Amino acid sequence: MRPIGKFKVKPKLPPALEKIRDLAYNLRWTWNADTVEIFRRLDSDLWDQSGHNPVRMLGMIDQDRLHLASNDDALLANLERVAKDLEEYQEARMSWFRRNYGRAGSPLVGYFSAEFGLTESLSIFAGGLGILAGDHLKSASDLGVPLVGVGLLYQQGYFRQQLSAAGWQQEVYETNEFANLPVELERTADGDPLMVRLEFPGRPLFAQVWRALVGRIPLYLLDTNTPVNQDPEDRDITDQLYGGDTEMRLKQEIVLGIGGYRALEALGYHPTVFHMNEGHSAFLALEHIKKIMSQYKLTFWEALELAESSLIFTTHTPVAAGHDYFTAEQMRRYFFEYAQALGVPWTEFLRMGHSKPSHASESFCMTALALRLSAASNGVSRLHGEVSRRMWESLWPGIPADEIPIGHVTNGVHFQSWISADMDQLYDRYLGPKWREEPGDRKLWQKVESIPNEELWRTHERQRERLVAFARKRLLEQLERRGVPAAEIEAAKDVLDSRALTIGFARRFASYKRATLFLKDRERMAQILNNKDCPVQIIFAGKAHPRDEEGKKLIHEITSLIRQKEFRDHMVFIENYDMEVARYLVQGSDVWLNTPLRPNEACGTSGMKAAANGVLNLSTLDGWFAEAWNHPNEKSPFIGWAIGRGEVFPDREYQDQLEAEALYDVLERDVIPSFYERGPNDLPKHWLDRMKSSIGGLCHTYNSHRMAREYTEQFYLMAHSKRALLSADGACRAKTLAVWRERIHSLWPGVRIESVTDDGNGEIEVGSSVSVRAKVHLGDLTPEEVTAELYWGRLDPREEFVSAIPIPMRPTGKENHLCTFEATYGPCEQSGLLGYTVRVMPHHKDLTSPFLPGYVTWAPE
Numbered sequence: 041m042r043p044i045g046k047f048k049v050k051p052k053l054p055p056a057l058e059k060i061r062d063l064a065y066n067l068r069w070t071w072n073a074d075t076v077e078i079f080r081r082l083d084s085d086l087w088d089q090s091g092h093n094p095v096r097m098l099g100m101i102d103q104d105r106l107h108l109a110s111n112d113d114a115l116l117a118n119l120e121r122v123a124k125d126l127e128e129y130q131e132a133r134m135s136w137f138r139r140n141y142g143r144a145g146s147p148l149v150g151y152f153s154a155e156f157g158l159t160e161s162l163s164i165f166a167g168g169l170g171i172l173a174g175d176h177l178k179s180a181s182d183l184g185v186p187l188v189g190v191g192l193l194y195q196q197g198y199f200r201q202q203l204s205a206a207g208w209q210q211e212v213y214e215t216n217e218f219a220n221l222p223v224e225l226e227r228t229a230d231g232d233p234l235m236v237r238l239e240f241p242g243r244p245l246f247a248q249v250w251r252a253l254v255g256r257i258p259l260y261l262l263d264t265n266t267p268v269n270q271d272p273e274d275r276d277i278t279d280q281l282y283g284g285d286t287e288m289r290l291k292q293e294i295v296l297g298i299g300g301y302r303a304l305e306a307l308g309y310h311p312t313v314f315h316m317n318e319g320h321s322a323f324l325a326l327e328h329i330k331k332i333m334s335q336y337k338l339t340f341w342e343a344l345e346l347a348e349s350s351l352i353f354t355t356h357t358p359v360a361a362g363h364d365y366f367t368a369e370q371m372r373r374y375f376f377e378y379a380q381a382l383g384v385p386w387t388e389f390l391r392m393g394h395s396k397p398s399h400a401s402e403s404f405c406m407t408a409l410a411l412r413l414s415a416a417s418n419g420v421s422r423l424h425g426e427v428s429r430r431m432w433e434s435l436w437p438g439i440p441a442d443e444i445p446i447g448h449v450t451n452g453v454h455f456q457s458w459i460s461a462d463m464d465q466l467y468d469r470y471l472g473p474k475w476r477e478e479p480g481d482r483k484l485w486q487k488v489e490s491i492p493n494e495e496l497w498r499t500h501e502r503q504r505e506r507l508v509a510f511a512r513k514r515l516l517e518q519l520e521r522r523g524v525p526a527a528e529i530e531a532a533k534d535v536l537d538s539r540a541l542t543i544g545f546a547r548r549f550a551s552y553k554r555a556t557l558f559l560k561d562r563e564r565m566a567q568i569l570n571n572k573d574c575p576v577q578i579i580f581a582g583k584a585h586p587r588d589e590e591g592k593k594l595i596h597e598i599t600s601l602i603r604q605k606e607f608r609d610h611m612v613f614i615e616n617y618d619m620e621v622a623r624y625l626v627q628g629s630d631v632w633l634n635t636p637l638r639p640n641e642a643c644g645t646s647g648m649k650a651a652a653n654g655v656l657n658l659s660t661l662d663g664w665f666a667e668a669w670n671h672p673n674e675k676s677p678f679i680g681w682a683i684g685r686g687e688v689f690p691d692r693e694y695q696d697q698l699e700a701e702a703l704y705d706v707l708e709r710d711v712i713p714s715f716y717e718r719g720p721n722d723l724p725k726h727w728l729d730r731m732k733s734s735i736g737g738l739c740h741t742y743n744s745h746r747m748a749r750e751y752t753e754q755f756y757l758m759a760h761s762k763r764a765l766l767s768a769d770g771a772c773r774a775k776t777l778a779v780w781r782e783r784i785h786s787l788w789p790g791v792r793i794e795s796v797t798d799d800g801n802g803e804i805e806v807g808s809s810v811s812v813r814a815k816v817h818l819g820d821l822t823p824e825e826v827t828a829e830l831y832w833g834r835l836d837p838r839e840e841f842v843s844a845i846p847i848p849m850r851p852t853g854k855e856n857h858l859c860t861f862e863a864t865y866g867p868c869e870q871s872g873l874l875g876y877t878v879r880v881m882p883h884h885k886d887l888t889s890p891f892l893p894g895y896v897t898w899a900p901e
Contacts, residue, residue, distance in 0.1 A: 043797050054110035059123040062092035065222050068255040070159045071178055071456040074122050076655055081115055082106075092620065093161035121705075134479075135184020137752070147760030148312035149187040151176065152300055152321035154292070155198075156191050156283060158254060160253040161812040162223075162618040163197030163216055164261065167548050167583075168282055168645060171355050171619070172420075172744075173317050174254075174647075175454035175778045176751075179744040181255030182477070185752050188309055190300035192292065193223065193250050194262035198281045198608050201583045201616040207599030209584055210594045213280060223250040223261065226307065235268065239805060241373050244552050245274050247295055249303045260307065262299050273327050282585070288526035290366050293406065293566055297323030306329070307837040310656060312586075313759045315352045315751070316414070319406035324353055325413040330382060338769040339778070340382045344413070346774040349888050352755045353414040353649070355407060356642050357872045359552065360426045365403040366393075374699070397894070406858045411435055411446070415762065415888035416755050418447045420643040422667040427639050438896040440844070445889045449754070452663055452747035454531065455479055455739070456648040460627040462499045466491060488735045492730045494721060500630075500654050500731070501538075507628025508538040511579055530766045534758040536611050538706070541715045544629030544650070546581040546617055549591040555582065556594050558633065559601060560700035568707055569610040576707070577610040578633070581617040581625060626650040632713060634659035636664070637695065638688055648742040651679075654731045655844065658711065660699060660739040661686035668738060678733040681706050762888060777886045780825075783880045784895060790819030790824070793899040794858065796878050809866025814878045815901065823851040827883040828861035832876040839875065843891060849878070877901075 053061060053743060060078065069075035079087050081095065081674060083101055090097035102636040109115055132138055137146075148488075155170030156177065165171065175812050199211035207462070218225075224235040226249040233248045234605075246269055264277040277291045301324045304311065316322055325347065332343040357363055368390060379389040384502050392412055411417050411432055419425035425448030433441045456476055466477050470491045471484055475672035478484065519529050536542075558578065559565060569576050580598055584591025596612070602611045614621055626632070632650035634641075641663035648664065657680030660667040666686060668679050684702045688697045719725045721854065724900055740746075766774040800810040812830050828851070833844025846892045849861035861878075868874065878899040882892050 044484060051101075052093075052103065052106075053098065054106055056110040056116055057106060057119070059119055060094075060098065063123065063126065063198075064098060065224065066253040066255065067158050067162075067222055068126060068129065068181070068253075069094060071454060072126075072370045073461055074118075076118055077116070078122055078729040081112075081118075083110055090678065091161045092159065093220065093222070094348070095222050096161070099220055099801040104262045106800050113385055127559045131254055132184040135182075135256075136186040136749070137186070140314045147187050147311065147313045147756050148311045149180075149185065149452055149756050150190060150304055150309070150314045150324075151180075151187050152190045152296065152303075152314065152324055153317035154192065154296055154320035156189065156259060157162055157619060158252070158259075162221060162252070164191065164194050164281065166198040168643075169318060172356075172451055172645060175452070175744040176317070176456065176748060177254045177257050177259060178454075178457060181257045183745060183748055183752075184256065185748060185756070187257055188256060188304065188311065189254065189259035190296070190304065191216065191259065191648060192278050192281075192296055193263040194265070194281045195265050195276075195279045196283075199530065199583070199586060202521070202597070203518065203613070203615055204600060205524065207596045207603075209595050211586050215587060218250065218263075224595055225249075225253055226260070233266065234303075234306060235266070235305060236262065236299045238299050238302075238506075240291075240294075241376070242275070243271065243274075245269060245277075245295070247278070247303070249307070258432075260300070262295055262303060264295060286364075286366060286738070287370055287703070289364060290370055290374060293320050293364070294323055297321040297325075298327045300324060301327040301331070302867070311350075312763050313350050313352060313756050315354070316410050317354050317757075318356050319353075319410045322353070322406045322410040322413070325410065326378070326382070329413075332771075333382070333465065334382065336767070338408045338771060338775065341776040341782070341800075342771065342775050345781070345886075346766045346771050348413055349415050349766050350759050351410075351414040351463050352751075352759060353410040353417045355410075355417065355428055355446070356420055357407070358419075358424055358431065358433070358642050359640055359698060361548055364406040366406075367403055368401070371404045395432065397437070406606075407432070412893075415759055417445065418449050418755075420449065420451045421664050422448050422450065423639055423663065424448060424642045436893050438894075438898065439891055440841070443846075443891070445891060447754075449750045450649075450667060450742070451645050452744040453645050453648045453652065454744045455652050458471065458623060458626060459652050460503055460623075462502055463627070463653050466495065466499050478745075480749070482740040482747040485736045485740045486794050488732045491732070493723050494727060496654065496731065497723055497728060502652065503628040504542055504630065505625050505628075505673045507542065507544075507579070508536045510624045510628075511536055513619075514614050516611055528707075531608070535612060536579075537575060537609075540575040540577050540610075541631070542629050543576065543578040543633050544623060544625040544655070545578060545633045545635075546614075546625050547581045547634075547644070547646060549584040549594050551590045551594070552637045553745065554635040554637055555580065555697065555726040556597055557635040557696060557700050559597070559701060560696065561704065562601075564704050568608045568704065568712070569711075570606060572713050575610065576712060577612075579612050579614065579625060579629070581621050583617055616768060622649070625654060627653045628717060631653050631655065632657050632659075634662075634665065635683065635699070636660055636662045638686060645742075647680075648738070649733050651742065654735060656680050656711075656727075656730060657732055658683065658706065660684055664742060668742070677737070678730045680734060681711060694722045760878040766886065771826065773886055777884060780818045781892070784821075784892065785826070787821050788882070788895050788897075789817050790817065791821065791897050792898060793819045793878055793880060797898050798876075804868060807867045809864050809865045810876075811867070812849075812864065812876060812878065814861045815853075816861060816880055817857055818859050819857050823854060823859050823861075825883060826880050828878065828880050830863040830865060830876055831879055832865045833874065835873045841875065846879075 062269040063075050086097050087329050129187040155165040157165035157170035157174040196213040202210045219668050236247045238245045247264045248266050250261045252259040269275045321613045329343045329347045332346050393409045394402045395405050418430040428446045431442035433444050451710045472485045599613050607783050626649040633892045634657050644663040647657045674781050684699045714727050796814045798812045828849040829846040833841045836842045849863040852862045853860040882895050
């Protein structure tokens with residue numbers, strides 16, 4: 041039975057406490073300790089019971105308690121101070137962006153992501169992608185970057201993990217009660233919910249729009265669970281994050297990309313730059329083209345030139361199975377009429393989503409669509425950039441993998457969201473408060489050497505004690521829920537030792553992350569854990585995807601092992617890994633263990649959070665840690681321990697065995713002895729030196745302020761300027777560029793390199809140079825419409841390039857359709873086998889990339 045009317049019950053606050061409502065509805069409290077202290081002073085127990093959700097807490101709190109609080113002068117004074125601080129923060133008068141770029145026509149960035157990890161009480165994220173998106177918004181807010189976020193508001197979000205008595209993962213979906221979340225429904229001038237309309241097969245679909253405030257940044261979240269949608273299946277589209285089949289995923293991504301774009305339009309936002317955080321939102325690129333076609337009266341291909349200039353794409357997935365593909369039949373069902381409205385033949389429309397242009401029957405890939413339509417694309421670490429260039433090189437046939445236009449911006453973490461209160465105060469005392477505003481200042485982090493060893497160690501010990509207490513509490517709750525015997529519950533009260541070396545391992549349980557690598561040799565592991573003089577303990581946490589049976593088996597393997605007598609006191613698995621669990625682990629562990637199979641980890645950020653809290657990393661050389669390891673800071677040479685040397689072997693079993701042994705070796709020979717080697721005052725001086733070196737060597741780079749600044753300076757500002765250039769005078773230059781591109785398409789088959797000569801005579805001496813001349817048949821193209829390059833580099837024994845660089849060639853003459861290009865390489869600084877070839881590519885000053893896919897001509901071998 042359904043109601044005939046409904047209303048929202050709001051917390052009733054005394055007038056003196058009304059400003060608390062504003063604090064509760066701005067998620068800045070997720071990284072502002074003073075604001076959280078206000079909520080805790082109202083009722084600390086209720087703050088925890090509410091799941092750290094101030095909106096829910098205010099609805100639960102007793103009115104008598106609120107009355108007492110309204111007469112608490114100290115609390116009111118603190119409330120006034122915190123409220124004023126939020127008001128001044130939102131004005132952004134002295135933000136980084138305003139100081140540096142506020143006077144130049146500022147961009148507005150639309151940041152789209154399928155998930156946002158902002159707080160554990162807002163369940164619209166699954167893991168690392170969402171946490172990264174949340175940290176991106178927080179840093180953009182702190183820096184004052186003009187940005188608006190777009191995502192989905194899931195009715196159930198991601199699942200809550202519970203383990204059965206036998207140790208198998210079970211997924212429990214809990215309904216989000218939006219009325220008790222820090223979000224508010226957007227309404228029209230008439231007071232009705234703001235609706236976005238989409239065309240689905242045979243029916244319209246509507247989504248309402250909710251707003252969350254993330255400091256200075258508005259985040260708009262779409263929700264299809266509205267009575268306007270009469271089909272129950274339509275109301276369920278935004279039910280679960282990554283739930284359902286591929287068709288449900290397709291519908292979600294239409295709502296996110298196209299619906300999200302239309303929501304911004306309806307709200308009066310007109311971003312000049314769109315940033316797609318992973319391929320889920322790539323359909324927004326098509327809607328952007330459609331809008332430009334209407335706005336400037338352009339054809340699809342003309343609008344594409346303008347739209348492309350303002351699109352940025354970030355891929356997070358180095359594993360092929362992690363990218364979204366939809367069948368041609370699914371695409372036809374939802375996009376055939378859309379393609380007709382764009383004026384694009386259906387085969388051409390599908391080709392935009394093909395990763396291999398020659399495979400006409402290929403499924404439609406969202407990542408391929410985003411890569412094709414974006415001016416700039418990037419991976420999320422140096423190594424991931426390399427992997428992505430190899431993974432998607434088929435989109436740029438004829439271009440060497442190292443030149444594929446996919447760069448990298450290494451992820452970072454938002455320190456104030458992850459650093460413990462104790463470390464926060466320690467940094468304030470010895471680094472000064474600027475570490476929050478300017479975490480990228482290398483010199484600032486070198487001040488960590490001035491922290492007294494005893495103070496740093498006592499701070500870290502308190503964090504470990506809190507972690508152990510938290511783990512015991514969670515373990516007891518888990519066991520009681522499972523209904524295990526009383527004796528087992530009693531024994532659990534003594535698990536872990538607050539003084540023992542504590543290893544943390546927490547992440548998604550996917551097979552490539554190898555959560556059980558540490559368990560490879562059970563006998564050796566038992567010896568390490570049960571050493572009476574130097575005990576070691578490990579705390580696990582993490583979820584497997586609901587459809588990942590292999591990941592679930594890993595969890596079962598660990599929990600089964602924990603029940604054995606020799607491991608029971610030294611190993612714990614904490615259920616339902618979320619942001620709260622993550623904070624305890626990255627703050628209280630001594631060592632952060634990371635064992636992905638190279639090169640399958642795009643970046644990984646948990647180790648960055650751990651490092652900022654003084655925790656030392658122990659990791660295989662993959663993701664961000666490979667980058668940090670290969671580019672050390674000379675002043676802070678120690679950043680952690682590497683497992684192996686970054687080798688990749690074709691035999692997975694051999695690789696696992698080799699790296700498991702390397703893990704045990706480094707634990708036994710270095711990690712454990714260093715931790716237990718104590719000097720005066722029972723301080724592990726060598727360990728503390730390493731903590732300081734790790735903090736000083738990593739924190740200035742691996743923070744989300746640096747990341748957000750890189751996106752702004754390398755991508756957002758560039759895209760904004762390019763879009764302004766192409767859109768001027770009724771998009772005149774975009775039209776011209778489209779005409780030129782069609783000219784290239786028709787004339788390029790006639791381009792060929794007729795001959796190449798050099799003056800080296802096959803052998804030269806060190807210090808000499810070589811001049812190369814190429815005669816190129818251009819047909820009706822002019823020399824100004826092409827770029828000719830000398831591609832020169834060192835050769836391996838098979839006479840293949842191992843490292844090469846392109847050198848521009850200058851036109852020196854033209855006779856009929858034949859143009860001569862020349863270049864000189866040198867002086868050659870080393871002896872050895874060198875080689876060269878010549879290539880010709882289209883050139884236009886308004887191209888966003890130096891490469892037009894499919895248009896490159898190499899000299900014949």
